Amino acid sequence: MVSQGVRSLRQLRAGDSACVSAIANHRTGAKRLADLGFVDGASITMVRSGKPCIVRIDDRLVGLGLGHQEVILLSA
């Protein structure tokens, strides 16, 4: 039920930043992401896009596989 305007981390281009709006909770692993700081309002920067990608959250670089990129939804 992801509406048209909502984009996931997967669409974020390298160098761009965005805020997390939600974690789509349809897979296990969502809890791990939330605990790492991928929560509502967190600001993240795409460092290297692709499968997997590297994002910066806080001062931490995190490598994320495609499955995780798809459940991290970004606010417009």
Place this chain on the structure above:
Amino acid sequence: MSTHVEPLPASRHKLVALAGNPNTGKTTLFNALTGYRCRVGNYPGVTVETRKGLIRSEDGLTPHTLLDLPGTYSLAAHSADEAIVLDALLGELSDVDVPDVIVIVIDATNPRANLFLATQILELNRPTVVALNMVDLAKKSRVHVDAEVLSQRLGCPVIPVVATKQMGLDLLCQAIDKADASPDVTVALDWPSEVTSAVEVMHGILERVANGKDRLALKAELLQTLLGDGGYHEQRWAKRCGDDFRLLLRQQRSAVVKNGDSLASIEGDVRYAWIDRLIEDTVKRDEGRPTGTARADRILTHRVMGLAILAILMGACFQSIYAWSTPIMDAVDSAIGAGGALVSAWLPAGPLQSLIVDGAIAGVGAVLVFLPQIVVLFLFLAVMEDCGYMARAAFLLDRWMGLIGLGGKSFIPLLSSFACAVPGILATRTISDRRARIITMLIAPLMSCSARLPVYMLFIGAFVPDTQFLGGAIGLQALVLLAMYLVGTIVAIVVAILVKRFLLKGDTQPFLMEMPPYRWPKVRTVFHRAYEQAREFCVSAGTIIFAVTVVVWALGYYPHAKSIAVAHDAQRQAVTAEHEVVLLEIERGGDGVATSLDEQTLEMQAKLSRIDQDEAGEYLRQSVLGRMGRWIEPVVAPLGWDWRMGTAVLASFPAREVMIATMGTIYNLGENEDEKSVGLRDKLKASRHADGRPIYNLPVALSVMVFFALCCQCGGTLAAIKRETRSWRWPIFTFVYMTTLAYIGAWLTFVIASKLYA
């Protein structure tokens, strides 16, 4: 008030647990506090086993016991090492008590991310101290953390330290010694009312089951269980209370998510909201921090350049193992030969001389020759680990590992298995995907470990021609070595695919791994690591290998029948007598004698030496070992091996390190005195079948190497798999599949190579 100062009562001995996110410097701090240096690495999850040590302290403080725990981001445990942390902190590890004090290590350069775990641990209501580590780096990156305010808000002491420079450790020790009370201000988070009441309900029901537990700690645990995502918390309670618990959990969870929240993000939302307010009051940072890591990553994590660099690094590693260590190896080899010759000259012939020269020196010495290679290999891995590159390698390879049903995380255990499969298998604890973890363990022993290296080196050195390509940049010998490493790797890939396809079906979890900042490898850490491995290698050479060598020597020496000596003495006498006759003839000046005196003496010596050789060979054939060897010969003959090789391989099933030592002993026993000082490599080249054909040639050498590449000759590995999977099924599976493949592989190699070589 009296002026006299009461002597401080010596505090009770405490168990202190060290917890924190991966890569916050826990291992470094542990080493600094205990003075006992152990493995430190700069990739997430390098501390995989709990380690204990006594805290060194000068000021007469009680030497408390320090417990090092694996790094974790959250108490919501999903992987095996996270489960260990949780069990240890709750005092539920079988061999460790509840910790009296918990030290939380926080990376001062990134306090926000680190505080998540800290708030979880503080809720456990144990005496706690925060070690704010890496304040030197924080200063450099212009991050300022106000330790005092942080301490007030967290309700526990916060001590700034620099673990690498041993700064602030005294204060930390004092704080640990004084920590008796639970945190003053329990971190009060704004949980939604549904959550609080669900926890109350669960607490009311489960209080009896967990009798004697601290009330707040139990509530914290239940909160984690409620908000967890099918993790370890849930499994533990279900094991304790069965299906009733699952039902209770389901009811309470549906009560919590009724208002549309997603269960998985509740804890993160609440904690990070609290942390953000805390950060506002305690952390100041200036923008424009240096970004060396970002610049390095632009190349090192690039999908093409990064992979190329990784490939070059690996190639350089193999070439350097060969190129750098060969001269050192030759030197060690001749030193050992000289040592043997010296002892032979000193000690009278007999069992004692044979035990020392043929058993100890030839056996253990043959293994020690390979120490240089092993040190080079470990240095290489230690540098990659310490500088933070390992996580990038995992990142780059995730997509490729995905093709065989594994993730990038499996790469690190597999790469360390090239040094030794046992730590490799322990390192799989960081893999939260259970199936991927088991597959990684099953194929880890196929990575050519350092104990195989001596076998490769011996046979390559002896039988592969030293051809150089590209003006000496690449040698054929190094290529064959690389091929041996590839054989294991390729078979591993096939095995992984098959196991995933037929035994452990299911989706692979997506990649999730922190990329730690690059740090210059610490020379001390790297050399220490290599030194520890070298020492371990020498210790095992001195114990297991020595013991097996002595057994092999005894089997190969006895019964040492008198009759053999008698028969050969008779031959020797005959030769000497004949020589006397000729001598007399020469003296008489008979002109029918064509040869000179010298030639005659030489000829006699040659005959005598052949008799000695014959005698030594006869002893060996008649020995217990010789008889056993001929008994297994039909099994190994299709692989092109003779009985001596078969025996050595059989002896090395418990630990493959034994192979070279056994060969050294067997070949020395079968030699006459003059040849004992010659290295094993030359002996193999010179050894002949009864009909004069050489026993070893290239096809035989390749067959032996392939066998070693694929065979599971390591009791330690099987024990590790048993312990980690808690079942006999997987170690037995590993042993059977590897040994079968090894035999088939060696046979095919021999047959094909013989065709090509002929």
